Amino acid sequence: MIGVQNLNLSFGEDEQRHQVLFDVNLAVREGEIFGLVGESGSGKTTVLKCLAGLFNHWQGELTIDDQPLAHRITRPLCRKVQMVFQDPYGSLHPRHTLGDILEEPLHIHGISQRQQRVTTMLEKVGLNRAWQTRYPHQLSGGQRQRVAIARALILEPRVLLLDEPTSALDVSVQAEILNLLSDLQQQENLTYLMVTHDLGVVAHLCHRVAVMQHGKVLETLDVESLVAGQAAVPYTQMLVEASRHPEIAAV
Numbered sequence: 001m002i003g004v005q006n007l008n009l010s011f012g013e014d015e016q017r018h019q020v021l022f023d024v025n026l027a028v029r030e031g032e033i034f035g036l037v038g039e040s041g042s043g044k045t046t047v048l049k050c051l052a053g054l055f056n057h058w059q060g061e062l063t064i065d066d067q068p069l070a071h072r073i074t075r076p077l078c079r080k081v082q083m084v085f086q087d088p089y090g091s092l093h094p095r096h097t098l099g100d101i102l103e104e105p106l107h108i109h110g111i112s113q114r115q116q117r118v119t120t121m122l123e124k125v126g127l128n129r130a131w132q133t134r135y136p137h138q139l140s141g142g143q144r145q146r147v148a149i150a151r152a153l154i155l156e157p158r159v160l161l162l163d164e165p166t167s168a169l170d171v172s173v174q175a176e177i178l179n180l181l182s183d184l185q186q187q188e189n190l191t192y193l194m195v196t197h198d199l200g201v202v203a204h205l206c207h208r209v210a211v212m213q214h215g216k217v218l219e220t221l222d223v224e225s226l227v228a229g230q231a232a233v234p235y236t237q238m239l240v241e242a243s244r245h246p247e248i249a250a251v
């Protein structure tokens with residue numbers, strides 16, 4: 001469903017040139033929830049941004065549904081692939097109502113029955129249809145992330161790229177959003193590629209996971225093997241060990 005082959009990406013030029021992705025390879029199957037883990041700066045978000053068309057100077061081959069992606073955002077790509085960002089505070093326009101936020105993509109893509117689609121989507125993500133006239137600042141963090149998820153799903157994409165979708169939220173609402181994502185994935189048969197720092201989230205939600213370090217994929221394994229401590233690479237074993245002993249990870 002999602003193919004990433006020999007993905008390379010650098011920023012800057014000449015002596016400022018800084019390569020951040022090195023021959024990254026991933027193959028995410030249809031209907032799969034695939035996690036991307038690794039230390040800060042390892043290139044996880046950059047992979048998502050290449051797939052979302054937010055970076056266009058990459059080299060390699062990216063495919064969705066076996067269709068190669070161009071180096072710029074196209075409307076068909078937007079319809080198929082949507083991204084949900086970490087920060088629901090920054091990603092919603094503060095002066096637009098929820099109704100405006102959800103209607104805008106429909107308007108851009110010339111999709112009809114907008115009002116009906118907006119109310120259906122609000123209810124699908126567990127928000128009251130009467131809240132269409134509310135502004136983002138009138139919502140809690142978890143409710144805002146529900147709006148961000150609704151906005152991503154309103155174009156009925158096949159793939160969601162999720163960049164730490166719960167890490168900016170209170171611990172108490174993280175599980176609610178993870179459960180919502182899990183339910184939506186099953187109902188809509190979506191494919192997720194999800195960046196997270198949290199191996200607990202991986203264990204709860206993902207089927208397989210790729211481990212990144214310094215812009216490279218070190219290994220890809222299924223979550224059962226990860227949880228059972230069967231990672232082949234010492235760095236992955238260290239991540240698993242640190243997640244079992246958070247006091248070590250914090251040092």
Ligand SMILES: Nc1ncnc2c1ncn2[C@@H]1O[C@H](COP(=O)(O)OP(=O)(O)OP(=O)(O)O)[C@@H](O)[C@H]1O
Pocket residue numbers: 011020038039040041042043044045046047195
């Ligand atoms: N627009 C940019 N210009 C220059 N360098 C960038 C840009 N975006 C990302 N980078 C660099 O690319 C590298 C990978 O960043 P990326 O955000 O993908 O890491 P990450 O693994 O998602 O980290 P985190 O978990 O902290 O979000 C970092 O060294 C970062 O500084």
